[in-house]
Amino acid sequence: MTLMKSWVESANSADTPFPLNNLPYGVFTTNSLEPRCGVAIGDMILDMFAAEEAGLIELAEDPVFDVPYWNDVMELGPEAWDVLRARLQELLIEGASEQASVAPLLIPMTDARMEMPLVVAEFTDFYAGKHHATNVGTMFRSAENALPPNWLHIPIGYNGRASSVVVSGTDIIRPNGQTKAPDADMPSFGPSKRLDIELEMGAIVGTASELGHPITVTQADEMIFGYVLLNDWSARDIQPWENQPLGPFQGKVFATSISPWIVTRAALEPFRTLTPPREKELLPYLHEPNPMLYNIDLSVTLQPEGGTATTICETNYNEMYYSAPQQLTHHASSGCPMTPGDLLGSGTISGPEKHQRGSLLEMSWGGKEPFEIGGGQTRSFIEDGDTLTLHGAAKGDGYLIGFGTCVGTIKPAVKFP
Structure with missing residues (x-):
């Protein structure tokens, strides 16, 4: 597999750990935002709470990104995990039709502080x-x-x-x-x-x-x-x-x-x-x-x-x-x-x-x-x-x-x- 191109320019560098091929999951906070789930793309973080509120992400009947951990998403199972990944790539790929709606939901990593990404059960x-x-x-x-x-x-x-x-x-x-x-x-x-x-x-x-x-x-x-x-x-x-x-x-x-x-x-x-x-x-x-x-x-x-x-x-x-x-x-x-x-x-x-x-x-x-x-x-x-x-x-x-x-x-x- 080769690099998947994103409209987020920083995600297209050969040196970034977070290209469109990756899309890892974390929890972040800023001086103005409470802790929330985010997805890394280049040098930015997609605010998943905001994306779900805006109707860009819908995994279940009830919200799953209204909590500062990924456990609720985990419990949905592998089929939902695949749906989420496919939707994120659809939103962030080069030429995405919904770029204008997604762009305001990106937070610079330099403005964020990372938190525990999950509640560890055992x-x-x-x-x-x-x-x-x-x-x-x-x-x-x-x-x-x-x-x-x-x-x-x-x-x-x-x-x-x-x-x-x-x-x-x-x-x-x-x-x-x-x-x-x-x-x-x-x-x-x-x-x-x-x-x-x-x-x-x-x-x-x-x-x-x-x-x-x-x-x-x-x-x-x-x-x-x-x-x-x-x-x-x-x-x-x-x-x-x-x-x-x-x-x-x-x-x-x-x-x-x-x-x-x-x-x-x-x-x-x-x-x-x-x-x-x-x-x-x-x-x-x-x-x-x-x-x-x-x-x-x-x-x-x-x-x-x-x-x-x-x-x-x-x-x-x-x-x-x-x-x-x-x-x-x-x-x-x-x-x-x-x-x-x-x-x-x-x-x-x-x-x-x-x-x-x-x-x-x-x-x-x-x-x-x-x-x-x-x-x-x-x-x-x-x-x-x-x-x-x-x-x-x-x-x-x-x-x-x-x-x-x-x-x-x-x-x-x-x-x-």
């Missing part, structure tokens, strides 16, 4: 990147026992906290928690000293499944409304002390950042790709009938306070061992009901090379190999004042399908009472 984080799992397992166990026995058979995950999922640009306060040094008799309590990122993609569930009823991989794929960049912030010193026997808790639940724009499956369709070859045959319920992963370039920059940004990671979503539909299928395989607004974190996306590692834990090899970030500084883990930014885009023929950035700046821990 958050589940997976551990589904083979290179990341191998690196971490090698560090903490051995190269021979890097992957646990179940890893090549199921996408491992845990239930996180929806309440601490925040939109890009939200400052992240360094968490307090219990840690225990290997040579200490007792644990101590205080700010995490080994704060980290996890470069992930987030899949947003758009339609529900029933309690007690599993779903197929094909059904799971159709249930996914869209994707966001996701940074699952991690306290690596709190995490190992609390992990046994039930797994992640305070070391993971203090904050998860997502990018402000939901990129739809339809926009990503040209970039589908296969998951990697299997070392062990998966059980039939996890078999993919067609490619369900995506070719999306990803990178991370780190900018110290007052300094310049340095790219510390470059990788691709196609490095995942399990796709989001496989993760969703396994999640529902016990009969667990899935809900519109559920958010699934892919797990850290690392590649086979050192520059492709999606966490500082891997980049510094557990703190043993600090890396340079420019200006004579090095890092093993994140310091106060550091800004971490996730970037992502699929690259088409003369166009990009971008997600916006996923940004968080670390602020000092709050003193415990």
Whole structure:
């Protein structure tokens, strides 16, 4: 597929992340407008509340854009999603007959502030990147026992906290928690000293499944409304002390950042790709009938306070061992009901090379190999004042399908009472 031309000139640049081919969904506000749904097109945002009020968009008998989140649209299902996308392209394509009616409803992105694009119902984080799992397992166990026995058979995950999922640009306060040094008799309590990122993609569930009823991989794929960049912030010193026997808790639940724009499956369709070859045959319920992963370039920059940004990671979503539909299928395989607004974190996306590692834990090899970030500084883990930014885009023929950035700046821990 090539670039689709729009009458919004900024959407026709090969460098914009938001051409007519994309049309991602977000929520924005301005100094004069209350938070509302919007669609990105070039350097503008189409006000969906105003478009619905003007009769340009009609998806259901009752309004769905009179609320500042996309959950109501999700619940309408895939057929309505397709209708909406087709209508938006009809309104914004070059030569559109209704251009004069739509143009006044465009808001410059420079005038807007982005909000959470959805109400997150539940958050589940997976551990589904083979290179990341191998690196971490090698560090903490051995190269021979890097992957646990179940890893090549199921996408491992845990239930996180929806309440601490925040939109890009939200400052992240360094968490307090219990840690225990290997040579200490007792644990101590205080700010995490080994704060980290996890470069992930987030899949947003758009339609529900029933309690007690599993779903197929094909059904799971159709249930996914869209994707966001996701940074699952991690306290690596709190995490190992609390992990046994039930797994992640305070070391993971203090904050998860997502990018402000939901990129739809339809926009990503040209970039589908296969998951990697299997070392062990998966059980039939996890078999993919067609490619369900995506070719999306990803990178991370780190900018110290007052300094310049340095790219510390470059990788691709196609490095995942399990796709989001496989993760969703396994999640529902016990009969667990899935809900519109559920958010699934892919797990850290690392590649086979050192520059492709999606966490500082891997980049510094557990703190043993600090890396340079420019200006004579090095890092093993994140310091106060550091800004971490996730970037992502699929690259088409003369166009990009971008997600916006996923940004968080670390602020000092709050003193415990």
